[in-house]
Structure formats: structure tokens, C-alpha cells
Amino acid sequence: MxxxxxxxxxxxxxxxxxxxxxxxxxxxxxxxxxxxxxLKLSEAQYEKIDKRREAHLSGASQSFTWEQVKDNARNMR
Missing domain, CATH: 1.20.5 (Single alpha-helices involved in coiled-coils or other helix-helix interfaces)
Known part of the structure; x- marks a missing residue:
């Protein structure tokens, strides 16, 4: 409808x-x-997201490709 x-x-x-x-x-x-x-995020939540994004963009945090995520999930058995 x-x-x-x-x-x-x-x-x-x-x-x-x-x-x-x-x-x-x-x-x-x-x-x-x-x-x-x-459903709205608090200011503290936005700040945490911004910090994590900065860490990701600078390479300071570990990240995975979609293929790596799928492989890790399959190997969890």
C-alpha cells in the first residue's frame, strides 16, 4: 500500500x-x-565516535576488510 x-x-x-x-x-x-x-545520540557518544574515526583514519586502530570479517566469522567454529 x-x-x-x-x-x-x-x-x-x-x-x-x-x-x-x-x-x-x-x-x-x-x-x-x-x-x-x-534514538538520538548524546554529545559524549558523538565525541567517542569522532575519536574512533580519527584513530581509524590515522591508522592507529586495527581495521579489517569485509573479506577478513567474513573469514573470521566463518573460522569462529
Whole structure:
């Protein structure tokens, strides 16, 4: 179902919904918004990522090719 069709279907439900359905939809929307906010990184996390990136780019940290990662995973048995 295309996004526009889905949006129209949901609007139709809202237009004819009883209080119980509206409360459920409100709770779902609030939970969705909270989850979206929880997915954001903190400043400390961004700093840690930046340090790791710098170490990677300077060659100070060990890195692997995709082939090496696959080989290591296969040899873990």
C-alpha cells in the first residue's frame, strides 16, 4: 500500500473512531515520538565516535576488510 493510501485509510479511521480507538492511537503516536527521541545520540557518544574515526583514519586502530570479517566469522567454529 502506498504511503498516501495508507495515510488516507488512517484518516478515515480517525474520522469515524470512537473514544477508545482515539486513545489507543494517541498512545501509539506518543510512544512512537518517545522512541524517536530515545534514538538520538548524546554529545559524549558523538565525541567517542569522532575519536574512533580519527584513530581509524590515522591508522592507529586495527581495521579489517569485509573479506577478513567474513573469514573470521566463518573460522569462529
Amino acid at each position: 502506498a504511503t498516501i493510501d495508507l495515510r488516507n485509510t488512517v484518516k478515515d479511521y480517525v474520522d469515524t473512531a470512537d473514544v477508545r480507538l482515539l486513545k489507543m492511537m494517541k498512545a501509539l503516536a506518543e510512544t512512537y515520538q518517545k522512541d524517536e527521541q530515545d
